[in-house]
């Protein structure tokens with residue numbers, strides 16, 4: 171059985187009797203007509219399925235807390251779906267916290283990550299009683315302790331460490347290694363614990379946190395990571411007679427962007443992590459910790475897709491044919507930033523039509539604005555609707571207004587129904603902060 175993170179398309183994707191792509195009983199050609207393109211779409215059943223799979227896979231370890239890594243996709247409506255299933259949030263900015271609060275979600279199950287939190291952000295999180303901070307560096311330790319002191323609070327914290335675990339992933343998104351801007355080097359843990367226990371009386375250190383990378387296709391690094399974190403907890407216990415009770419193993423589970431990708435399922439990850447907790451708590455004679463996990467991409471990616479309209483085309487004889495869509499690198503910067511691969515399908519053509527290998531270009535003024543190089547599509551023509559799959563994570567959240575092109579709207583679909591969850595940006599909004607004269 172395939173889980174959402176192992177499938178390119180949302181769970182109920184099919185071709186309907188009109189010959190159009192249909193997901194959750196919603197005809198994507200009608201959807202594109204109704205809301206115009208480019209359009210981000212979130213399939214709620216796929217989103218919920220993945221979240222429920224996470225909950226189910228880790229239910230064998232009762233002390234698990236799942237935090238959605240908001241950076242992958244932060245909108246109020248998506249957050250409400252995840253929050254209603256019991257998830258908390260990993261947030262990294264005032265904006266993410268504000269978006270949650272605006273959606274009526276408090277921060278009591280959330281963790282505040284990040285390597286340069288501002289005083290304003292720290293104070294906001296303290297005022298909103300965030301569950302804990304994952305403290306990244308010495309500067310933040312001092313700032314947070316002072317802020318907590320001013321507010322007469324004892325703040326629960328984890329400390330983020332770089333566990334020196336290598337993952338076979340893209341260099342830009344590899345964060346677990348020593349040469350990283352994130353976290354305390356593992357050799358510095360004693361200095362950090364000394365400071366907290368002896369000096370920073372307004373901090374309550376309860377756990378260790380690490381994130382080893384993103385789009386990870388192996389399970390072994392997670393086994394090793396739990397071992398490293400529990401090993402450090404053991405050393406702290408021996409030296410200070412102080413046992414930390416929580417670990418956070420970050421996110422990173424990979425997804426299937428193209429049929430060649432073969433990530434483990436969330437059940438595979440859960441059993442490796444739980445096994446490692448069993449083995450290492452025994453080995454180090456420790457109590458079973460509370461386990462935090464912070465999935466981002468794997469929770470939302472395959473629930474999301476983007477609809478575009480094909481505009482101009484250009485055939486360079488003997489070389490390639492370009493088809494250009496009405497969006498591109500500003501609504502999905504991942505192909506140009508990471509050479510990320512995507513799959514797509516013409517939404518208004520029956521499969522097995524005349525196939526053609528084309529390159530899907532965006533409309534932004536940059537030669538690198540290519541969404542998909544050399545993909546076989548069903549006879550793509552001007553005016554057709556193109557559906558690009560797996561855009562749920564790190565597309566809307568990394569979108570920009572390059573070329574002053576308006577950001578797309580986002581719609582959530584379910585059981586034949588569609589609901590606008592992010593309005594299309596307007597020209598008035600585009601210039602609202604401009605000061606002329």
Ligand code: LLP
Pocket residue numbers: 239241242260283343345380381383384385420421422423464465466467468504508563564
């Ligand atoms: N926790 C921490 C501390 C993180 O830094 C991240 C991602 C996550 C959790 C979630 O990781 P995920 O489950 O989504 O892999 N923009 C890049 C991805 C950057 C990931 C940054 N940190 C991309 O589009 O591939």
